[in-house]
Amino acid sequence: MNPTKLAGIDFLAPAEVVARQLIGVTVLVDGVGGRIVETEAYDREDPASHAYSGPTARNFAMFGPPAHAYVYRSYGIHWCLNFVCREEGHGAGVLIRAIEPLAGLDIMRARRDAEDVQLLCSGPGKLCQALNVTRDFNGASLAAPPFRLEAAPPGLEVIAGPRIGISKAVDVPWRFGLHGSRFVSRPFR
DNA sequence: GTCGGGATAGACT
DNA sequence: GTCTATCCCGACG
Numbered sequence: 785m786n787p788t789k790l791a792g793i794d795f796l797a798p799a800e801v802v803a804r805q806l807i808g809v810t811v812l813v814d815g816v817g818g819r820i821v822e823t824e825a826y827d828r829e830d831p832a833s834h835a836y837s838g839p840t841a842r843n844f845a846m847f848g849p850p851a852h853a854y855v856y857r858s859y860g861i862h863w864c865l866n867f868v869c870r871e872e873g874h875g876a877g878v879l880i881r882a883i884e885p886l887a888g889l890d891i892m893r894a895r896r897d898a899e900d901v902q903l904l905c906s907g908p909g910k911l912c913q914a915l916n917v918t919r920d921f922n923g924a925s926l927a928a929p930p931f932r933l934e935a936a937p938p939g940l941e942v943i944a945g946p947r948i949g950i951s952k953a954v955d956v957p958w959r960f961g962l963h964g965s966r967f968v969s970r971p972f973r
Numbered sequence: 974g975t976c977g978g979g980a981t982a983g984a985c986t
Numbered sequence: 987g988t989c990t991a992t993c994c995c996g997a998c999g
Contacts, residue, residue, distance in 0.1 A: 860993030862981050909981050949980055
């Protein structure tokens with residue numbers, strides 16, 4: 785079994801479509817996690833994307849099957865979690881940037897060494913630390929344990945803006961967030 | 974083999 | 987707002 789549809793989302797769709805639809809989806813890793821409130825889309829023909837110059841040892845998971853994880857090291861310190869989309873071999877993904885913590889709060893507090901719920905998962909590196917996501921998850925299916933995805937409730941208001949921390953294609957509005965959420969990494973404007 | 978830069982976070986002025 | 991720790995890998999050669 786290798787489903788491309790999870791939590792009501794078709795992961796064969798373009799990254800910017802999947803990124804928008806992921807807002808409000810609940811993601812759990814070993815039962816710990818919460819509701820996605822911020823994402824960014826990265827496509828193959830996108831100078832800001834790791835996939836831009838083709839498959840490499842680092843990004844090969846991005847060219848693997850959709851609805852799988854792509855995990856990479858950032859700045860030598862943090863891990864970042866992406867969901868692969870489009871057909872296998874295309875090389876597109878969605879960076880999960882922030883989560884509203886809902887399940888396993890005490891576990892996340894211990895892993896993050898932080899009390900404030902707003903500081904647990906409000907950034908791509910933070911949420912990986914809180915959910916214990918590391919290189920071990922690179923290429924893993926999102927349809928199988930320890931991952932679990934639950935569909936978003938209907939009618940959420942999603943807002944878009946430019947992506948964060950990149951030096952190319954800085955004006956492409958492929959950052960998406962849940963309107964009014966206090967759990968995003970940085971406010972939208 | 975070497976070099977340079979990065980989809981960050983946290984501490985600090 | 988600025989500074990920077992610190993690791994992996996991609997681009998060269």
